[in-house]
Amino acid sequence: MSKTVGDFLIRRLTEWGVKRIFGFPGDGINGILGAMNRAKIGTPEGKIEYVQVRHEEMSAFMACAHSKFTGEVGVCLATSGPGAVHLLNGLYDAKMDHQAVVAIIGQQARRSLGSHYQQEIDLTGLFKDVAAEYVIQASVPEQVRTMVDRAIRIARAERTVTCIVIPNDLQEVDMVEEGPRAHGTVYTGVGYSAPRVVPYEADLRRAAEVLNAGKKVAMLVGAGGGGAADEVQQVADVLGAGVAKALLGKTVLPDDAPGCTGAIGLLGTKPSWDLMMGCDTLLMVGSSFPYSEFLPKPGDARGVQIDLDPKMLSIRYPVEVPLCGDAAETLRALLPLLKPKTDGSWREKVTKDMAAWRTLIKARAMNENNPANGINPERVFYELSPRLPDRCILSADSGSSANWYARYVNIRRGMMGSLSGTLATMGPGVPYAIGAKFAWPDRVPIALVGDGAMLMNGINELVTIAKYWKDWSDPRLVILVLNNRDLNQVTWEQRVMEGDPKFEASQEVPDFPYARYAEMLGLHGIRVDKAENVGAAWDEAFATRKPVVLEAYTDPEVPCLPPHIGFGQAMGFATSTPRDSAAVGIIKGAVGDLVENFLPHKK
Secondary structure, eight states: OOSBHHHHHHHHHHHTTOOEEEEOOOGGGHHHHHHHHHTTTTSTTOSSEEEEOSSHHHHHHHHHHHHHHHSSOEEEEEOSTHHHHHHHHHHHHHHHTTOOEEEEEEEOOGGGTTSOOTTOOOHHHHTTTTTTTOEEEOOSTHHHHHHHHHHHHHHHHHTSEEEEEEEHHHHTSBOOOSOOSSTTOOOOOOOOOOOOOOOOHHHHHHHHHHHHHOSSEEEEEOGGGTTOHHHHHHHHHHHTOEEEEOGGGTTTSOTTSTTEEEEOSTTSOHHHHHHHHHOSEEEEESOOOOOGGGSOOBTTBEEEEEESSGGGTTSSSOOSEEEESOHHHHHHHHGGGOOOOSOOHHHHHHHHHHHHHHHHHHHHHTOOSOGGGOBOHHHHHHHHGGGOOTTOEEEEOSSHHHHHHHHHOOOOTTOEEEOOOSSOOSSOHHHHHHHHHHHOTTSOEEEEEEHHHIIIIIHHHHHHHHHHGGGSSSOOOEEEEEEOSBOHHHHHHHHHTSOOOOOHHHHBOOOOOHHHHHHHTTSEEEEEOSGGGHHHHHHHHHHOSSOEEEEEEBOTTSOOOOSSOOHHHHHHHHHHGGGSTTHHHHHHHHHHHHHHTTSOOOO
């Protein structure tokens, strides 16, 4: 039997199969920490692992990564007041990418609430949006069983964030697991099994009629297609379709799969743009890709969409047949109803377009227009791609690193990868890699991070890596930092979207010695500033039997060219460039890449 509410909480989490908790201490959760100590958490005998982070936001990012890379519930723990507030950004990342995360938060003593007490915040009010499906504050011990059971079950069932708040005095009260069997008392249990969700036969037949009638079928797959790679490929082959991938769905299908055109959108490929602009039928699978300008013009293509969440159907493109169902199950049910295409010209065009694109981006990667400014960042990612270890786990941060991740990193079967997709927040690259390493200690996580995100919080989480890395069965974890001394993504947005020159006061970033700092912590640091040394630097990073920070001194004036440049973007670029302090470098970089579009290249 559990002695205190805190003891019961830890026991119940164990019964639910929770494997680890990411957190940071504070007096608002002392009763829970004491229970963790009594349960021997943090020792080999403990059934749950505790990971101490440097900041509560990082614990929420790690819990999100745990959910993304395992399919399990991620759990984070924070104290009352400021600790709880710090969780919010990481929790919104989980909510908006549909990940199951439970936040456990302390609160001031019940008797003090309402008195404007120190660190007193209305936490249920604060969390009512991010944990909209379930947020509750305990007032008596008998509630806690129901709170834990519902928080975990709802997080898993709805693929969302839930939150339980436990006042610090209640954590130390003797536990009463069951109230009296009387009116107003509820009893809950442990366990959850996901349902099999498949559309009705009639709806599947309507979808098949649309897809069978199409002559130029395009598919768009997102994170909801995870686990359905075989089914996606089988449907694509039957339909002779090209397959574009939303960024969160980058690892659903290998990049060398037949018909695959890689990423879509501002960070995507030209073949994906051409695929969408030229198709007459669109099949969307598990994607809430937000940028409708990269999808066919409404009316130009008939549409079918598959999504497990009915709220996400027909909100990006007005599809003719919206199908609510699990991606793999629905595609398997749809396959027998599909008729193989006899005309292979559409797939042949897609394949030729993709071959030409690969030749083009290789040429762009090998351009070194401003060697004094640093390495072409495209070269750094191009050299990485063929060297990726089998079954590695990739995390990209928001910023220009996401551009090059989207275009240059070729996913192979067995790899995993993610980033902050819908929230697109800065900062999760390094904590995602840490969360991945704790979940899969025998695999190699690789964080692809800009210097802005690294200075924001990645630097601090190197301390977390230094604390734990010797306990990992495979000690390798690699962090790439693009040291371009610039908040590069926003700089280019200022130039192209707004037609303004770079605002140096907001955009310039201090030139920090990332590799040397890693060495100070007992990790391995590599700094590369010459293009010809990039490949060897990656080889050294993956051969080193400890965590590595690979600092690449890169050129900030390499443009992140979208796959299709609109008139407004071209005008913005033309207007801003002459007034920009880096005008010469910009012109060299842009002209160099644009020229490659028109030159013949050897494969």
